[in-house]
Amino acid sequence: MKETIVLHPVPGFHHMVSLVELGKLILQHHPHFSITILVPTMPLDTSTTTSSYISHISKTHLPITFFSLPSIPPHQETQDHAMILEYMRLNASYVVDALQTMRLSSSVLALITSSVYIYDGLDNLHIPTYYYFTSCASTLAILLHLPTLHNQTTKSFKDLNDTLLHVPGIPPIKASYMPQPLLDRDGPAYHYFFNYASCMSKSKGVIVNTFDILEPQAINAIASGSCISNGATPPIYSIGPLITDAKDQSGNSTSEALAWLDAQPSRSVLFLCFGSKGTFSEAQHEKIAHGLERSNQRFLWVVKSPKGSTSDQPQLEILLPEGFLERTKGRGLVVKCWAPQNAILRHDSVGGFVTHCGWNSLLEAVSYGVPIVSWPLYAEQHLNAVVLVEEMKLAIPIDTSTSMVFCKEGEEEGLVSAEEVEKKVRQLMEFEEGKVLRQRSLETRAMAMAAWTSGGSSFTAFSTLVASWKQG
Numbered sequence: 001m002k003e004t005i006v007l008h009p010v011p012g013f014h015h016m017v018s019l020v021e022l023g024k025l026i027l028q029h030h031p032h033f034s035i036t037i038l039v040p041t042m043p044l045d046t047s048t049t050t051s052s053y054i055s056h057i058s059k060t061h062l063p064i065t066f067f068s069l070p071s072i073p074p075h076q077e078t079q080d081h082a083m084i085l086e087y088m089r090l091n092a093s094y095v096v097d098a099l100q101t102m103r104l105s106s107s108v109l110a111l112i113t114s115s116v117y118i119y120d121g122l123d124n125l126h127i128p129t130y131y132y133f134t135s136c137a138s139t140l141a142i143l144l145h146l147p148t149l150h151n152q153t154t155k156s157f158k159d160l161n162d163t164l165l166h167v168p169g170i171p172p173i174k175a176s177y178m179p180q181p182l183l184d185r186d187g188p189a190y191h192y193f194f195n196y197a198s199c200m201s202k203s204k205g206v207i208v209n210t211f212d213i214l215e216p217q218a219i220n221a222i223a224s225g226s227c228i229s230n231g232a233t234p235p236i237y238s239i240g241p242l243i244t245d246a247k248d249q250s251g252n253s254t255s256e257a258l259a260w261l262d263a264q265p266s267r268s269v270l271f272l273c274f275g276s277k278g279t280f281s282e283a284q285h286e287k288i289a290h291g292l293e294r295s296n297q298r299f300l301w302v303v304k305s306p307k308g309s310t311s312d313q314p315q316l317e318i319l320l321p322e323g324f325l326e327r328t329k330g331r332g333l334v335v336k337c338w339a340p341q342n343a344i345l346r347h348d349s350v351g352g353f354v355t356h357c358g359w360n361s362l363l364e365a366v367s368y369g370v371p372i373v374s375w376p377l378y379a380e381q382h383l384n385a386v387v388l389v390e391e392m393k394l395a396i397p398i399d400t401s402t403s404m405v406f407c408k409e410g411e412e413e414g415l416v417s418a419e420e421v422e423k424k425v426r427q428l429m430e431f432e433e434g435k436v437l438r439q440r441s442l443e444t445r446a447m448a449m450a451a452w453t454s455g456g457s458s459f460t461a462f463s464t465l466v467a468s469w470k471q472g
């Protein structure tokens with residue numbers, strides 16, 4: 001019978017991409033395995049991005065099969081974090097049913113999931129469960145330590161503001177920089193993450209998309225058991241960096257952005273991109289534009305519709321300052337909505353990256369040796385930025401303290417000034433500080449590559465992981 005590894009992503013395009021990349025990695029080293037990916041069906045999801053990606057991967061002739069889980073009837077209007085987690089809980093029995101069916105025709109060696117549930121019934125099937133953590137080890141350390149932090153206060157982290165929290169393996173972090181779903185202890189998402197540590201304790205292992213030299217403190221703290229106070233720590237497998245294959249990224253602006261980069265000098269262009277959801281108010285767009293214009297640097301800027309807009313497509317002539325596009329023509333290019341980030345970051349003309357600090361974006365920058373200006377916006381990005389600046393020393397931080405206001409409805413959001421944008425851009429692209437960062441980024445890139453050579457840390461962790469499947 002064919003030996004199969006079953007992968008189960010949380011709903012969302014990037015989770016699907018991450019798990020497909022993991023599947024491709026497994027097949028690259030163990031082509032005799034087959035991979036089955038369980039596709040969660042979100043009831044209100046009308047986006048075609050995931051389905052067209054699945055169809056693209058299906059045409060690659062890799063032994064990757066997609067198995068759609070049944071849809072769960074909608075009972076809420078929005079698709080916020082808590083609702084996605086609730087759907088994952090409701091999906092759990094479908095996952096067990098699917099595995100039961102698969103076992104009739106193949107030998108299922110392991111289930112790897114980016115969800116956070118214990119799948120009751122899998123013990124009877126003797127299928128070991130592994131968690132795949134798609135963010136950094138530092139965020140994992142926080143989640144595993146959450147029950148301990150919870151017991152140290154009766155307040156929500158959002159109300160503790162600048163109070164420093166101490167988590168083994170990471171620099172002291174302001175309470176307000178905690179990952180977004182954890183900020184409100186009465187919020188529904190908090191409850192789910194609270195159980196993370198106990199779910200993981202019962203698993204066969206946790207696979208993390210990072211590598212030993214990038215986050216040594218966090219990885220060591222987790223592996224030594226310092227983060228989980230009451231319970232065992234499962235084996236941790238740091239197998240990164242695992243990044244999206246540039247060939248699988250698509251978008252209308254692909255040729256325009258890359259063709260423009262081809263015509264620019266080596267390492268001269270600053271790339272600004274804020275992930276799949278990162279956007280700003282109209283006023284903040286204006287400040288960024290002024291900062292870029294004054295910096296005199298070449299730039300490639302991906303602009304999404306501003307906050308509050310009802311249209312998917314930004315109207316650049318209205319959103320950006322009058323005459324900005326004409327004045328910066330030649331030295332700057334603004335791309336609407338989406339650009340092939342991976343291919344752009346590895347282009348020789350790119351010399352710096354302003355990013356929202358999503359973990360995939362950071363791993364891509366690390367993999368191509370591109371120095372960073374960090375501008376965290378949502379999710380766990382403030383934490384990522386702290387680790388990136390203070391521990392990895394790979395970025396210059398934008399001072400977001402003026403914009404980090406928890407706005408009540410009707411209140412005006414704080415803004416990062418044009419002067420701050422100009423200053424940090426010039427530091428990165430022109431000054432000694434940027435040169436030092438560039439050198440360090442190139443060294444980190446070399447370490448990332450070394451982690452995946454024979455005997456390297458990620459290669460060894462991956463081999464140990466695969467060996468554990470064989471032991472059952």
Ligand code: UDP
Nearest residue numbers: 275276277338339340341342358359360361
């Ligand atoms: N991405 C891209 N083009 C864009 C915006 C994002 O290719 O215009 C890709 C980027 O390369 C990365 C992913 O989308 O692989 C974003 O993931 P990340 O974890 O950085 O941030 P998120 O979108 O989850 O906040």
